Amino acid sequence: MSLGLRAGRDDDAADFIALIGACWAEYPGCVMDVDGEVPELRALASYYAGQGGALWAAEDGGRVVGMVATKPLGQGAWEICKMYAYPAQRGSGLARRLIDAAEDFARAHGAAEMRLWSDTRFDRAHRFYENRSYIRAGAIRALNDLSNSMEFGYAKALTGVSVVRLDAAAAVSAIPRLAVVLKDCVDAGASVSFLAPLAIERARAYWKRIASQAAIGETMLFAAWLDGVLVGTVTLGLVMAENQKHRAEVRMLLVAQGARRRGIARRLLHAAEAVARDAGREMLMLNTPTEGGAEPLFRAEGWRQLGAIPDYARRADGTREAATDFWKRL
Ligand SMILES: CC(C)(COP(=O)(O)OP(=O)(O)OC[C@H]1O[C@@H](n2cnc3c(N)ncnc32)[C@H](O)[C@@H]1OP(=O)(O)O)[C@@H](O)C(=O)NCCC(=O)NCCS
Numbered sequence: 443m444s445l446g447l448r449a450g451r452d453d454d455a456a457d458f459i460a461l462i463g464a465c466w467a468e469y470p471g472c473v474m475d476v477d478g479e480v481p482e483l484r485a486l487a488s489y490y491a492g493q494g495g496a497l498w499a500a501e502d503g504g505r506v507v508g509m510v511a512t513k514p515l516g517q518g519a520w521e522i523c524k525m526y527a528y529p530a531q532r533g534s535g536l537a538r539r540l541i542d543a544a545e546d547f548a549r550a551h552g553a554a555e556m557r558l559w560s561d562t563r564f565d566r567a568h569r570f571y572e573n574r575s576y577i578r579a580g581a582i583r584a585l586n587d588l589s590n591s592m593e594f595g596y597a598k599a600l601t602g603v604s605v606v607r608l609d610a611a612a613a614v615s616a617i618p619r620l621a622v623v624l625k626d627c628v629d630a631g632a633s634v635s636f637l638a639p640l641a642i643e644r645a646r647a648y649w650k651r652i653a654s655q656a657a658i659g660e661t662m663l664f665a666a667w668l669d670g671v672l673v674g675t676v677t678l679g680l681v682m683a684e685n686q687k688h689r690a691e692v693r694m695l696l697v698a699q700g701a702r703r704r705g706i707a708r709r710l711l712h713a714a715e716a717v718a719r720d721a722g723r724e725m726l727m728l729n730t731p732t733e734g735g736a737e738p739l740f741r742a743e744g745w746r747q748l749g750a751i752p753d754y755a756r757r758a759d760g761t762r763e764a765a766t767d768f769w770k771r772l
Pocket of ligand 1: 633634696697698701705707708730738739
């Protein structure tokens with residue numbers, strides 16, 4: 443059997459309709475009325491070409507088993523549409539190849555941001571998009587159709603470095619990628635609360651807690667994307683004693699190994715400082731391992747050093763390491 447991607451054609455209509463119908467049938471209440479609600483399926487290649495977009499079909503042994511489309515929305519934003527694969531193909535890497543094709547096409551045509559809508563019932567799809575660094579963005583939209591569809595909006599920056607403060611919905615949807623970044627840093631020896639090797643479930647549980655704190659205003663959570671991949675994060679801790687409400691704490695400044703020395707940590711710090719200042723905080727504090735690369739960053743960013751505390755934390759091999767406190771007036 444050979445799995446291949448090719449341009450989608452208008453005469454794939456019957457195959458596309460069967461594929462989408464099979465995917466919708468997995469979820470209760472999803473019904474398909476092609477001519478009443480999705481007439482574009484009768485000639486889908488023309489529909490996307492007419493809007494400056496493109497359509498792909500994935501074939502396995504000559505049978506259509508997956509599809510995806512993309513189209514421009516204006517102002518550098520593009521949309522992923524009609525992303526479907528038969529259940530038997532899941533886990534095969536097919537969905538990844540499909541969305542890669544759509545993102546590469548959009549990028550080559552100047553896309554700076556990707557967006558998509560996904561039915562609130564399609565929870566498997568949400569995990570897929572979240573692992574691809576998409577985060578929840580904006581309000582739910584209701585289609586007022588036969589399926590009573592309500593959809594989550596997802597988005598991500600596709601090119602260059604972008605830093606975003608995450609609201610509660612965005613923070614929850616960023617958990618899978620934040621966990622990957624945390625595990626990457628801890629397993630490479632970073633001294634950030636955990637010991638290596640870090641189980642991915644523990645990393646997810648950590649970010650779930652931070653996301654719920656972000657939802658009630660106890661923390662502010664930021665994430666950074668490099669060329670469409672969520673690679674960095676920083677947290678601002680806001681819960682201070684009542685006589686110290688003018689302070690905030692910088693925590694968990696992390697950049698995945700493959701994305702370092704591109705100024706991403708610096709951009710994260712700048713974003714956190716600006717938001718802290720806007721929120722009335724006048725001073726930031728942080729504690730960082732004395733050795734490990736972050737100290738030069740804080741000094742270069744105008745942070746004042748308080749001195750090193752020996753044996754502050756334990757490494758995975760049981761030895762101890764020092765940590766340094768820094769502070770900065772905003
Ligand atoms: C520390 C960390 C966040 C830096 O991320 P980064 O995106 O590579 O940092 P930046 O590219 O923004 O670096 C900005 C500046 O900081 C300094 N810097 C950063 N990493 C450095 C290193 N390993 N050695 C020396 N200087 C370093 C440099 O001055 C750099 O500017 P330059 O590249 O123009 O010389 C990243 O290495 C990391 O995640 N480490 C593990 C976790 C950790 O220790 N976090 C700190 C806890 S508070």
